Amino acid sequence: MSNPSLLILPGDGIGPEVMAEVRKIIDWYGTKRDLTFDVSEDLVGGAAYDKHGVPLADATMDKAQEVDAVLLGAVGGPKYDSLDFSVKPERGLLRLRKEMDLYANLRPAQCFDALADFSSLKRDVVAGLDIMIVRELTSGVYFGEPRGIFEEGNERVGINTQRYTESEIDRVARSAFELAMKRDKKLCSMEKANVMESGVLWREVVTKVGEDYPEVELSHMYADAGAMQLTRWPKQFDVIVTDNLFGDLLSDLAAMLTGSLGMLPSASLGAPMANGRPKALYEPVHGSAPDIAGQGKANPIACILSFAMALRYSFDAGDEATRLEEAVNAVLADGLRTADLLGEEGVQPVSTSEMGDAIVAKLD
Ligand code: NAI
Ligand code: MG
Numbered sequence: 001m002s003n004p005s006l007l008i009l010p011g012d013g014i015g016p017e018v019m020a021e022v023r024k025i026i027d028w029y030g031t032k033r034d035l036t037f038d039v040s041e042d043l044v045g046g047a048a049y050d051k052h053g054v055p056l057a058d059a060t061m062d063k064a065q066e067v068d069a070v071l072l073g074a075v076g077g078p079k080y081d082s083l084d085f086s087v088k089p090e091r092g093l094l095r096l097r098k099e100m101d102l103y104a105n106l107r108p109a110q111c112f113d114a115l116a117d118f119s120s121l122k123r124d125v126v127a128g129l130d131i132m133i134v135r136e137l138t139s140g141v142y143f144g145e146p147r148g149i150f151e152e153g154n155e156r157v158g159i160n161t162q163r164y165t166e167s168e169i170d171r172v173a174r175s176a177f178e179l180a181m182k183r184d185k186k187l188c189s190m191e192k193a194n195v196m197e198s199g200v201l202w203r204e205v206v207t208k209v210g211e212d213y214p215e216v217e218l219s220h221m222y223a224d225a226g227a228m229q230l231t232r233w234p235k236q237f238d239v240i241v242t243d244n245l246f247g248d249l250l251s252d253l254a255a256m257l258t259g260s261l262g263m264l265p266s267a268s269l270g271a272p273m274a275n276g277r278p279k280a281l282y283e284p285v286h287g288s289a290p291d292i293a294g295q296g297k298a299n300p301i302a303c304i305l306s307f308a309m310a311l312r313y314s315f316d317a318g319d320e321a322t323r324l325e326e327a328v329n330a331v332l333a334d335g336l337r338t339a340d341l342l343g344e345e346g347v348q349p350v351s352t353s354e355m356g357d358a359i360v361a362k363l364d
Helices: 015-034 046-052 058-066 089-099 113-118 167-180 197-210 223-232 244-256 301-311 316-334 353-364
Strands: 005-011 040-043 067-073 106-112 130-136 145-154 153-161 186-193 217-222 239-242 265-272 278-283
Touching: 005 015, 005 058, 015 067, 015 301, 015 353, 040 353, 046 089, 058 089, 058 316, 067 089, 067 301, 106 167, 106 301, 113 316, 130 167, 145 316, 145 353, 153 301, 153 316, 167 186, 167 197, 167 301, 186 197, 186 223, 186 244, 197 217, 223 239, 223 244, 239 244, 265 301, 278 301, 301 353, 316 353
Parallel strands: 005 040, 005 067, 067 278, 130 239, 186 217, 186 239
Antiparallel strands: 106 130, 106 265, 145 153, 265 278
16 A cells, blocks of 8 residues: 655745654654654645746646645745735645635644643643544634625615525535544534524534434533633533634634644544545644744744654544654653743753754654
């Protein structure tokens, strides 16, 4: 059987710096665990614009459609701020998401023990936390028609429309149930079925999909109550599935339960391909951080954990993902910190590449 394939798009700013550390991890899996990937690398964002005059070349797009997973660093930077909207670096990322039809956005909130005091919540509330928010990404109120600002009588009215078809709910619910099967088999769906018809349909369809996953314990919660429960006792959840708007808010809220932007991975998944794997794009939540680019200050962990997500959700290598997450935890427990995580007593400041090397050493 051929090796699983991975397309790496480092992008701009700190993107290439954090991706260099992921390459060390990928090499480790190849030599030490006999888990070899066919890795190809290409340009996205400003880097692609500099070479091709577009933020994503057609050939790169084609390649992204063929591989088992795409891993992206970050795009953008001040150098490109004055470009026309149609060729801005962000358009490269948007094109990938759109053409791969990535409708399920996965944002974990995971607390590494060594960083539990970094949270704004009590240690007890966040220590050991490991939850996943699945946000519908391609429909809902950000896309529904009619939308716009219209004249009505002698004043203007601003309109956006929350709109979900049954098939849009069905497919994101399936992604969430599949994830729950790979995790603790517990799924909570959040909407506002008490005041929104789209929420009533959402609840109905998710319940129906649940019949195909009898092993998963399904619950429903109104999204506002969900926000309260997420801050009160987040460990009651495993996987949460919700719409685009509520997911936007709840995933940011959940992410900050555990701390720094430099620690946050993400994935965007689409429909299953012929080989059964979902279309997938993995990327850190952070941007290109031009303020620290080129200085060896970037925290590579968000990108490394994005690769761990790829191991678990694209490559059926959940044990290897856990191994990598444990290596990250061990390095943090030793007190190693990149610049974004400094502030406690007795920690040891390290550079981007020292952090990557330390994680590889822990894997050994
Ligand atoms: P940003 O996420 O790049 O940076 C925000 C702050 O967090 C900065 O102070 C930065 O130094 C720090 N930071 C971010 N990641 C870090 C890491 N791994 N280690 C240590 N510190 C880190 O967001 P910002 O400054 O709003 O945007 C900068 C550029 O990135 C813009 O061009 C923006 O459009 C682009 N961007 C790209 C994204 C993507 O590629 N997915 C997402 C967000 C922004
Ligand atoms: Mg947001």
